[in-house]
Amino acid sequence: MKFADFAARADEIEAETADLEITALVRALFEDANDDLPIVARFVQGRVFPAWDSTTLDVGPNLCYEAIARAAGPNVDADDVESRLAETGEIGAVAASYEFGGQRGLASFGTGGRDGLTVAEVDRSLRGLAAAEGSGSQDRKVDVLFGLFNRSSPAEARYLARLVLSEMRIGVGEGTVRDAIAEAFDAPVEAVKRALQVSNDYGRVAELARDEGEDGLERVRLEIGRPVQAMLAQAGTVADALEAWETVAVETKYDGARVQVHFDGDDVAVFSRNMEDVTDALPEIVAFVEENLREPAILDGEVVAVEPRPDGDGVRPLPFQEVLRRFRRKHDVGRMLEEVTLWLHAFDCLHVDGEDLLDAPLVERHERLTDALADGVSKLTLTDDPEEIAAIEEVALEDGHEGIMLKNPESTYSPGRRGKNWLKHKPDVETLDLVVTGAEWGEGRRAKFLGTFLLSARTPSGYETIGKVATGITDEKLAELTELLEPEIESQRGKDVTIRPSTVFEVGYEEIQRSPTYSSGYALRFPRFVSVRADKDPADADSLERIERLAESR
Numbered sequence: 001m002k003f004a005d006f007a008a009r010a011d012e013i014e015a016e017t018a019d020l021e022i023t024a025l026v027r028a029l030f031e032d033a034n035d036d037l038p039i040v041a042r043f044v045q046g047r048v049f050p051a052w053d054s055t056t057l058d059v060g061p062n063l064c065y066e067a068i069a070r071a072a073g074p075n076v077d078a079d080d081v082e083s084r085l086a087e088t089g090e091i092g093a094v095a096a097s098y099e100f101g102g103q104r105g106l107a108s109f110g111t112g113g114r115d116g117l118t119v120a121e122v123d124r125s126l127r128g129l130a131a132a133e134g135s136g137s138q139d140r141k142v143d144v145l146f147g148l149f150n151r152s153s154p155a156e157a158r159y160l161a162r163l164v165l166s167e168m169r170i171g172v173g174e175g176t177v178r179d180a181i182a183e184a185f186d187a188p189v190e191a192v193k194r195a196l197q198v199s200n201d202y203g204r205v206a207e208l209a210r211d212e213g214e215d216g217l218e219r220v221r222l223e224i225g226r227p228v229q230a231m232l233a234q235a236g237t238v239a240d241a242l243e244a245w246e247t248v249a250v251e252t253k254y255d256g257a258r259v260q261v262h263f264d265g266d267d268v269a270v271f272s273r274n275m276e277d278v279t280d281a282l283p284e285i286v287a288f289v290e291e292n293l294r295e296p297a298i299l300d301g302e303v304v305a306v307e308p309r310p311d312g313d314g315v316r317p318l319p320f321q322e323v324l325r326r327f328r329r330k331h332d333v334g335r336m337l338e339e340v341t342l343w344l345h346a347f348d349c350l351h352v353d354g355e356d357l358l359d360a361p362l363v364e365r366h367e368r369l370t371d372a373l374a375d376g377v378s379k380l381t382l383t384d385d386p387e388e389i390a391a392i393e394e395v396a397l398e399d400g401h402e403g404i405m406l407k408n409p410e411s412t413y414s415p416g417r418r419g420k421n422w423l424k425h426k427p428d429v430e431t432l433d434l435v436v437t438g439a440e441w442g443e444g445r446r447a448k449f450l451g452t453f454l455l456s457a458r459t460p461s462g463y464e465t466i467g468k469v470a471t472g473i474t475d476e477k478l479a480e481l482t483e484l485l486e487p488e489i490e491s492q493r494g495k496d497v498t499i500r501p502s503t504v505f506e507v508g509y510e511e512i513q514r515s516p517t518y519s520s521g522y523a524l525r526f527p528r529f530v531s532v533r534a535d536k537d538p539a540d541a542d543s544l545e546r547i548e549r550l551a552e553s554r
């Protein structure tokens, strides 16, 4: 296909505003692209390389302006290009506003004539340009671009400039390309979508749909070394999770940078959330994976900056800004390695030992992860008990993590999707300070500890109950609270005790609801023990009036 043809089609697409029409135009373009289909499928999205490939042209705007200026003739310089850009605001329009060498010579140049650029030629030149490295590479890049602009008509120059700067802007998104592939080659949209998720290569998928149909698309497998888009989470509450699923898979939410780790048995590659290759910046993660991963695999996880605990017992996480000092670093990797230590927490497994696991349920993927990786696997707890979830969150926060993740144990791995199967739950921004007015003795091994605490809000005349909180984490904590509150016991009936209002707990919660269960007329949904407010007296605790206000303001 001539590049001039591609440019003419791109013009038509850009002029169209209706989505269906745009898809139809892209479809027609794909049908006519013949051998150039893979290239055209990328070019319409402003890409030279497939999405999984982090290779870039590494051409900054200035370099592009310089090439345009040179092709525009001796009277034009990069400043002139920039000032036209300031006027039009768009590099394609600027490039199209010059007369390049092509038009000064043969009329057929750049309009699809014998010597006009082809799509394949532009692709080849740009790939060659991306590969240029080392001293003088910038000059060589300008030379290559100059050569291309010099042979371009205004229409071609418009799209060449946009392609070079990855700003195609003709209104063709990933969904349009997906639908156009399905329509052009009569393949089910779902099959195209899946193949795209797995391969992240629109060019290859378009070609497979055309040449091998649905069967070909279904045979697309993950490939070690080619990153996949990460599955994403939504914010959600414990109530959402318990309502949606019978059991919830609960896990620490680590505060670091997302990584996808690929190991082919010999070499490790690490990719960022945006599928960028960050391997060279993370040598200790590479070494850790080489040492601990028993099989070729693709893992999903979070890299967290850590420091030794002051008591010498293991490490604790540092704020995620610390990770950023290491991530994507190209220089001084060795020096920064000494300043910031990174740990891998792997929480998912997409592929192991030749088998794709995207369609396997989370619990199975996690088991395979545990089998494959000797260390650094996140702990996944299955539970339907809100108190256990609160306890896991308490431990996670106490250990310095960000919160918890609530996941559907049955869910498959959906690359790139921010679905409802992964919910992130960070601690409640708002907490209440409530007075402990009662408690219950524990059971079995914990019979000697006070376990569940009755909480009350202050009123002008006394206290009204509003909820119960179970701290149930460590025996140590229970022993501490029992020691604090046992002397305050006023009376006992069975396992229930009443406690003299003396102690204030800081408590997190998801919601305040009206409820007949407690004397205040309100109940806390999913209360979570945060701390003992030793600095507060019951008189400083939150009043029922404030609680009413909070409940009504939602």
Ligand code: AMP
Pocket (backbone or CB within 6 Å): 230, 231, 232, 233, 251, 252, 253, 254, 255, 256, 257, 258, 302, 347, 378, 405, 424
């Ligand atoms: P956010 O960045 O706030 O949208 O939260 C989602 C991010 O949390 C994910 O993209 C991961 O980088 C990160 N994360 C931390 N721990 C986990 C975990 N256990 N499971 C999934 N994602 C996690």
